[in-house]
Amino acid sequence: MQRRDVVDTKRAFRDDRVQKLVMADEKPIVGRTKHGELTLDQIAELQPGLGTLMRDVSDRYWIAYYAAKGGNWDLAAYQLRGVRSLFKKGNLTRPKYKGMVENYTKKILDPLDQHVAAKNFAEFEQTYRAGIELANKLHAATDHSEIVWKLPPNPPQHLDLGPTA
Numbered sequence: 001m002q003r004r005d006v007v008d009t010k011r012a013f014r015d016d017r018v019q020k021l022v023m024a025d026e027k028p029i030v031g032r033t034k035h036g037e038l039t040l041d042q043i044a045e046l047q048p049g050l051g052t053l054m055r056d057v058s059d060r061y062w063i064a065y066y067a068a069k070g071g072n073w074d075l076a077a078y079q080l081r082g083v084r085s086l087f088k089k090g091n092l093t094r095p096k097y098k099g100m101v102e103n104y105t106k107k108i109l110d111p112l113d114q115h116v117a118a119k120n121f122a123e124f125e126q127t128y129r130a131g132i133e134l135a136n137k138l139h140a141a142t143d144h145s146e147i148v149w150k151l152p153p154n155p156p157q158h159l160d161l162g163p164t165a
């Protein structure tokens with residue numbers, strides 16, 4: 001037996017023992033609040049899926065456009081970092097979309113970051129619009145052809161979009 005197989009076998013025995021200990025106890029691990037108890041499974045089930053995360057992706061992608069257009073490049077960069085972070089959460093709660101998300105990151109988010117760093121709005125806009133097209137293709141590919149994202153015609157009113165000092 002190879003050393004690696006021995007290590008794997010030992011780990012499998014250990015995992016099995018832990019599993020049996022939990023089962024022998026028969027009480028699922030719970031988290032407690034003043035309102036009651038939730039099992040780990042219930043807590044996992046409550047984590048946001050893409051439907052929830054996408055609303056934030058949508059907001060951040062929208063704001064990134066008007067921030068870049070207005071010259072607040074730091075804000076555009078910040079919003080795009082936010083999109084990445086939401087995608088990371090999506091990869092955890094809905095791993096079946098991981099390949100699509102990684103492809104989107106490589107084709108759209110990486111170049112967008114570069115255009116933001118170069119403060120090049122013309123290049124930014126081209127990639128940005130390709131990003132909308134690709135997102136909608138992915139919606140269709142994930143059986144959601146009813147979801148067609150459009151860039152809102154109005155900039156956000158609650159943030160300063162002009163160049164920062």
Ligand code: HEM
Pocket residue numbers: 049050051052054055057058061062097100101102104131135138139142144147149
């Ligand atoms: C890798 C890229 C993407 C993938 C794989 C993807 C996939 C999905 C999926 C599967 C849903 C349906 C989720 C559900 O309800 O179960 C969804 C919803 C949605 N997506 Fe995306 N999407 C991507 C990128 C984007 C981008 C870039 C935007 C916006 C800029 C966007 C906007 C939305 C919106 C607004 C919804 C509806 C959310 C709601 O229920 O209110 N998506 N997306």
